[in-house]
Amino acid sequence: MIPWIQLDSAKVPGGREELRLKQRGAEFSIMLGANELMNSRLSGSEEALARLSCAAIGGRTQPRMLIGGLGMGFTLRAALAELGPDARILVAELVPAVVAWARGPMAELFAGSLDDPRVETREADVADVIRLGRGVYDAILLDVDNGPDGLSRGANDRLYDMAGLAATRAALTPGGVLAVWSAHPDRGFAARLRQSGFEVEEVHTRARGKRGARHVIWLAARKR
Numbered sequence: 001m002i003p004w005i006q007l008d009s010a011k012v013p014g015g016r017e018e019l020r021l022k023q024r025g026a027e028f029s030i031m032l033g034a035n036e037l038m039n040s041r042l043s044g045s046e047e048a049l050a051r052l053s054c055a056a057i058g059g060r061t062q063p064r065m066l067i068g069g070l071g072m073g074f075t076l077r078a079a080l081a082e083l084g085p086d087a088r089i090l091v092a093e094l095v096p097a098v099v100a101w102a103r104g105p106m107a108e109l110f111a112g113s114l115d116d117p118r119v120e121t122r123e124a125d126v127a128d129v130i131r132l133g134r135g136v137y138d139a140i141l142l143d144v145d146n147g148p149d150g151l152s153r154g155a156n157d158r159l160y161d162m163a164g165l166a167a168t169r170a171a172l173t174p175g176g177v178l179a180v181w182s183a184h185p186d187r188g189f190a191a192r193l194r195q196s197g198f199e200v201e202e203v204h205t206r207a208r209g210k211r212g213a214r215h216v217i218w219l220a221a222r223k224r
Contacts, residue, residue, distance in 0.1 A: 007101075028106055065139045087118050173222075
């Protein structure tokens with residue numbers, strides 16, 4: 001069997017453990033401690049995050065989308081495939097090394113998506129980007145950490161508490177959609193979404209086709 005090779009590591013701002021980029025043949029893995037955050041063979045639920053969001057805002061002219069978390073680019077590439085030439089996508093990535101990996105060892109995986117004229121990449125905390133926007137985005141997609149139950153850094157929890165959801169609602173256009181990826185169900189989070197003025201749909205999906213781990217996507221539409 002081909003062994004894993006560690007290509008690089010990076011500090012997570014405010015986190016206690018490092019991200020590690022590993023490669024085995026054509027397969028990539030991003031680890032946090034003993035936890036695998038993502039794997040290049042398992043893209044199904046991240047792609048579903050984009051497809052479901054694009055379907056929810058279908059028909060809008062010049063849609064604006066914010067993606068929190070670059071990862072391995074699965075969500076970004078799927079969104080680009082769904083959206084037309086007038087769309088604009090801002091990707092906020094907290095860890096600069098992740099962007100460097102996308103343009104370096106994982107460049108083939110990203111297939112030029114970061115150079116698409118519809119895309120802007122910003123090295124920033126998506127929570128700060130959200131708070132700067134008022135009625136700006138038709139869709140906000142969060143694939144940050146492990147979902148509402150944070151793993152890499154405690155500060156990510158502010159995205160999912162009542163104050164964070166209020167800021168996200170304010171950043172959305174009327175009827176705009178917040179889509180959140182999670183490794184696990186979370187009844188408390190779904191309840192907070194409803195309390196924050198969203199109409200909520202919970203979708204269960206697989207990491208790979210009809211197999212692999214079950215993940216959760218919340219589609220939360222801002223009530224007009």
